[in-house]
Amino acid sequence: MKKISDSTISRLSTYYRTLSHLIDQGIETVSSEQIAEINNITSAQVRKDLSFFGSFGKRGLGYNTRDLRDQIANILGLSKKWNVALVGVGNIGRALIDYAEFKKQGFHIKALFDNDPKKVGQEIGGLKIHHMDSVCNVVKEEKIEIAIIAVPAKVAQSVVDSLVKCGVKAFLNFAPITIKAPDDVMVKNENMSIELEALSYFLTQNEKGD
Amino acid sequence: MKKISDSTISRLSTYYRTLSHLIDQGIETVSSEQIAEINNITSAQVRKDLSFFGSFGKRGLGYNTRDLRDQIANILGLSKKWNVALVGVGNIGRALIDYAEFKKQGFHIKALFDNDPKKVGQEIGGLKIHHMDSVCNVVKEEKIEIAIIAVPAKVAQSVVDSLVKCGVKAFLNFAPITIKAPDDVMVKNENMSIELEALSYFLTQNEKGD
Known part of the structure; x- marks a missing residue:
């Protein structure tokens, strides 16, 4: 795996929080544009950050909030104690x-x-x-x-x-x-x-x- | 002045700390490469961040640590209480x-x-x-x-x-x-x-x- 920058990791933490918040509100699907808007960054940045770790979501359909949160938790090592x-x-x-x-x-x-x-x-x-x-x-x-x-x-x-x-x-x-x-x-x-x-x-x- | 990103402002805070630290060590001049290395980012990023606020330092001579720290303090509003x-x-x-x-x-x-x-x-x-x-x-x-x-x-x-x-x-x-x-x-x-x-x-x- 190529070296991932500290700022990408820090943004993944932020996306993790955003997704947890959306899930708490009962929201099941989210676009990179929505994640970007909540966090005051560009959607290209969101897609680039996620692209380091594989392919998430379906073009035009956005991301399933729970799936994406769980995948980010795995990347960040938050699934363990x-x-x-x-x-x-x-x-x-x-x-x-x-x-x-x-x-x-x-x-x-x-x-x-x-x-x-x-x-x-x-x-x-x-x-x-x-x-x-x-x-x-x-x-x-x-x-x-x-x-x-x-x-x-x-x-x-x-x-x-x-x-x-x-x-x-x-x-x-x-x-x-x-x-x-x-x-x-x-x-x-x-x-x-x-x-x-x-x-x-x-x-x-x-x-x-x- | 154009809109500056949150991450640029956060990096300015980091540069401010780096410069304070260098000044404490008695270091008078620093290059964008050195600031970059200490903070694990690229020197192009350092120069880009600073360029939003004008022209600092002299090509090939680097920055005077005290001047640059004071200028960043002014930008961040740290010169006042x-x-x-x-x-x-x-x-x-x-x-x-x-x-x-x-x-x-x-x-x-x-x-x-x-x-x-x-x-x-x-x-x-x-x-x-x-x-x-x-x-x-x-x-x-x-x-x-x-x-x-x-x-x-x-x-x-x-x-x-x-x-x-x-x-x-x-x-x-x-x-x-x-x-x-x-x-x-x-x-x-x-x-x-x-x-x-x-x-x-x-x-x-x-x-x-x-």
């Missing part, structure tokens, strides 16, 4: 434990880590908080595949290093720092300012237009 | 109050709202929590321009409706629901599952390759 560890049980960490969307999409938080002695040994949502000293044992026991990094910037790199040594290959990083990792490891950064900057741009353009 | 309201002081809300990156980028949380009688009147980080009954007064007093929605899905639409009536035109929505708003209002959705789905795709492809 993923075991996730959360490192850093501060405010962001606690918010993520409660974030129902993760579980809905198949991402199950199975282990918590924090090095604060006041937190180690406590339970949140039925999960015990472990010290990072026992990281490899817990990763092995809980078959952890993805780690969410919600620790302060100054310890984020060492936390990732420890987890990489235990064989974890996928990271979602909330710390405002660029993480270095081997080539066979993927680190995605969650930066909540990016969407705010799009709003800032929108308001700035509006002011200029006034 | 934005007054932000946060609605919903639960776990996500509390995490956002502490999220230092917002302030660093010029987004200042100036007002908190929550309808929980136990929370109304309390203070967090020097900010009083208001009931939504007084929303328009507080929005006016604090000159609120952007609202972050961190309330449960079932009340998110009505919260946005109230704020739109008070003149707020930009929203960052954390509730897992599609918000309807007038054409002159922008709603960006923060969905923390999207990055996890990119990791899921990466791990799925790796498994297939094994």
Whole structure:
């Protein structure tokens, strides 16, 4: 399979949401034009993104919403459950434990880590908080595949290093720092300012237009 | 000015981060190729994105990192301070109050709202929590321009409706629901599952390759 761009994968996530939403509304068929319009992109982009993964839908008939959603779920690996560890049980960490969307999409938080002695040994949502000293044992026991990094910037790199040594290959990083990792490891950064900057741009353009 | 795509704006945010990072490292000049490589895109894309906003840098000499960062900051409206309201002081809300990156980028949380009688009147980080009954007064007093929605899905639409009536035109929505708003209002959705789905795709492809 040829290399697919990050932006195509990100748009597939968006199409997945659009289709789930349409299915919830009882809609059975959708065209690439409709998917495009909902997401403010061109229908050519939608068709190109889907074409990387084979042929979906029938010319002139559009896509069956359920079939297309299931096929995208397969491409994105959302048909299986993923075991996730959360490192850093501060405010962001606690918010993520409660974030129902993760579980809905198949991402199950199975282990918590924090090095604060006041937190180690406590339970949140039925999960015990472990010290990072026992990281490899817990990763092995809980078959952890993805780690969410919600620790302060100054310890984020060492936390990732420890987890990489235990064989974890996928990271979602909330710390405002660029993480270095081997080539066979993927680190995605969650930066909540990016969407705010799009709003800032929108308001700035509006002011200029006034 | 012609209509700029959301993905161009999002990449400008990324370039802004890349440049800030290079400046922190003491690097004074950068080429479109280097910006492209750091962000895993093509240099043609970088040049195209920047070309919408005029001519930056000198052919063969690359860009001055500080100048380009400042110009992108101007385009994105990051040279000014934005007054932000946060609605919903639960776990996500509390995490956002502490999220230092917002302030660093010029987004200042100036007002908190929550309808929980136990929370109304309390203070967090020097900010009083208001009931939504007084929303328009507080929005006016604090000159609120952007609202972050961190309330449960079932009340998110009505919260946005109230704020739109008070003149707020930009929203960052954390509730897992599609918000309807007038054409002159922008709603960006923060969905923390999207990055996890990119990791899921990466791990799925790796498994297939094994």
